[in-house]
Amino acid sequence: MLLFWPCLWGLTIAYDFNSQLEKFYFYSLLFLLGSMLMRSAGCIVNDIVDKNFDKKVERTKNRPIASGKVSVKLAIIYSFILCGLAFLVLINFNKFTILMALLSMPLAFTYPLMKRFTYWPQLFLGITFNYGLVLAWISINNSINLVPIIFYFGAIFWTLGYDTIYGYQDIKDDEIIGVKSTSIKFKNNPKKFISLCYIFFFLSLILVGFLMNFKVLYFISLIVTFFHLGFYQIKNLEVLNPNMCLVKFKSNNLLGLIVFINILIGKITQNITIQILMQQKPGLNLLIDYLEQ
Numbered sequence: 137m138l139l140f141w142p143c144l145w146g147l148t149i150a151y152d153f154n155s156q157l158e159k160f161y162f163y164s165l166l167f168l169l170g171s172m173l174m175r176s177a178g179c180i181v182n183d184i185v186d187k188n189f190d191k192k193v194e195r196t197k198n199r200p201i202a203s204g205k206v207s208v209k210l211a212i213i214y215s216f217i218l219c220g221l222a223f224l225v226l227i228n229f230n231k232f233t234i235l236m237a238l239l240s241m242p243l244a245f246t247y248p249l250m251k252r253f254t255y256w257p258q259l260f261l262g263i264t265f266n267y268g269l270v271l272a273w274i275s276i277n278n279s280i281n282l283v284p285i286i287f288y289f290g291a292i293f294w295t296l297g298y299d300t301i302y303g304y305q306d307i308k309d310d311e312i313i314g315v316k317s318t319s320i321k322f323k324n325n326p327k328k329f330i331s332l333c334y335i336f337f338f339l340s341l342i343l344v345g346f347l348m349n350f351k352v353l354y355f356i357s358l359i360v361t362f363f364h365l366g367f368y369q370i371k372n373l374e375v376l377n378p379n380m381c382l383v384k385f386k387s388n389n390l391l392g393l394i395v396f397i398n399i400l401i402g403k404i405t406q407n408i409t410i411q412i413l414m415q416q417k418p419g420l421n422l423l424i425d426y427l428e429q
């Protein structure tokens with residue numbers, strides 16, 4: 137789901153909810169399927185490239201490829217099948233979206249190599265994972281402007297933060313086998329680095345709100361996002377506790393949902409009415425009127 141949330145953010149912030157909702161639902165489904173397929177293909181490629189590393193790491197030594205349960209040849213076949221299915225999803229979008237998606241393919245398959253050469257593989261992961269935000273915007277507008285660009289760069293910092301947390305699960309093994317990461321680079325002051333990443337992400341949410349002319353309730357709703365990032369994820373974080381790191385990392389799926397709700401509130405209070413939904417649920421009329429006050 138961490139690959140899907142930026143797609144849904146970009147789709148929601150770009151969509152005109154005064155129009156029919158069928159297209160929004162359909163595109164949401166396409167991005168969900170596409171993100172699942174490409175995430176699966178990316179994981180297979182990552183496991184192929186890292187199979188020798190994975191054998192030496194306690195948490196990953198039993199992965200199918202590292203343990204020999206699945207051959208590299210079979211894994212490659214699986215990844216091609218998944219990419220083929222993802223392409224069938226992709227061709228439902230406009231030509232600009234298809235072109236931009238194809239241009240991003242090298243990112244998806246070079247990330248696993250980065251941990252061998254730089255302490256910033258999480259940065260490359262962020263560039264890859266959040267690219268769907270831009271694609272979603274383009275799929276609706278067939279163009280691009282400052283809003284998705286700012287949001288995209290902010291989301292990169294979000295991934296940089298949460299994947300640094302994730303990396304602390306394996307930091308001891310990674311240091312032994314020579315794998316590089318931001319978790320290792322900032323091991324002496326992890327909370328400061330992760331906080332800085334989340335601050336940049338949070339600032340992007342504020343700036344996007346201003347650029348989209350969102351009303352005050354959007355900015356008030358960001359308080360929930362702030363508390364989740366700053367207090368739940370960082371304040372009590374113990375990087376030497378692998379189980380806690382995993383829990384904090386997984387909580388970013390909830391964060392993705394919270395940000396989606398933030399954006400939805402912004403769109404509603406921007407005086408964009410969801411006419412079909414209002415017809416289906418008359419009680420929403422009262423809610424919309426209240427939010428627009």
